[in-house]
Amino acid sequence: MLPESLLCLISATLAFAQARQQLTLDSVASFNTLRLNPPSFSIPQEERLAVSIALCSVTNSQPRFFVSNISNSDAQSDPGPAGGTSVFEIKLVDGLGSWAGGFPNGGLLSVQSSDADGFSFDVGLSTNTEPLHQNITLPFLGDTTSNQAIILSAPFAKFDIPVPSYPNYTLPAANMSQPPPPSSTPNMTLIVTETSRGITGGPRTGCFLSSQTTAGAIDEQTIWARDISGYRSQWLLSGLTPSTNYTAFVVQDSTKPPLSAHSCTLSHSVLG
CATH class of the missing domain: 2.60.40 (Immunoglobulin-like)
Incomplete structure (x- = not known):
């Protein structure tokens, strides 16, 4: 039987390796799947959050992201395709996706991919109504x-834009200057x-x-x-x-x- 001190060291090492990284509110964090252990994250408690995902590199697989808002306890299993209560998939369109909901007890975010070469992605947590990652109007x-x-x-x-006053019908200058930026x-x-x-x-x-x-x-x-x-x-x-x-x-x-x-x-x- 191993000495008690060695058993404690092994136990502490395993616990450290499996600890989930906690995401920060109102910020964007960058990750690579080759350096994730485990491939899941802890979401802090908040009345409402918008969770957004953005792929930052080309991947050979179709990665899937799942979020749960039951709890961020270490004893809580990673959300996945098996579903379950309060488990939701963040669907990606052209590498971009988001999900919004309440996290009264925190939550978990997990990534699943079969790409052995790994890929990079960003995760954003927003306490506002809009996600940090979103599409804007075309240029x-x-x-x-x-x-x-x-x-x-x-x-x-x-x-x-100045509103003309009537009955003064004075036309604006032919070459109007730009308004102050x-x-x-x-x-x-x-x-x-x-x-x-x-x-x-x-x-x-x-x-x-x-x-x-x-x-x-x-x-x-x-x-x-x-x-x-x-x-x-x-x-x-x-x-x-x-x-x-x-x-x-x-x-x-x-x-x-x-x-x-x-x-x-x-x-x-x-x-x-």
């Missing part, structure tokens, strides 16, 4: 030349790739898109009030190849990619 193509393009983000802030702007990143590269086959998530090499060079980035929709980020891009199809993505805060259902809307043929 807007302004104009092109033989090797340049103007691309604008979706509107992110409104501005005041907002005091703070979201962190927007432009990614442009040749459509033939097939980047659209990977996850449509901010963490994956942000890791891709962008084509051309960004000569200028400004804030522009293009129309009554509001302020947009505007990029002047140069160094593109004539007669080549490009696909553009705008990622906000590295977690919010454009709407994945319309991946080719901004593909444009730059012609000489």
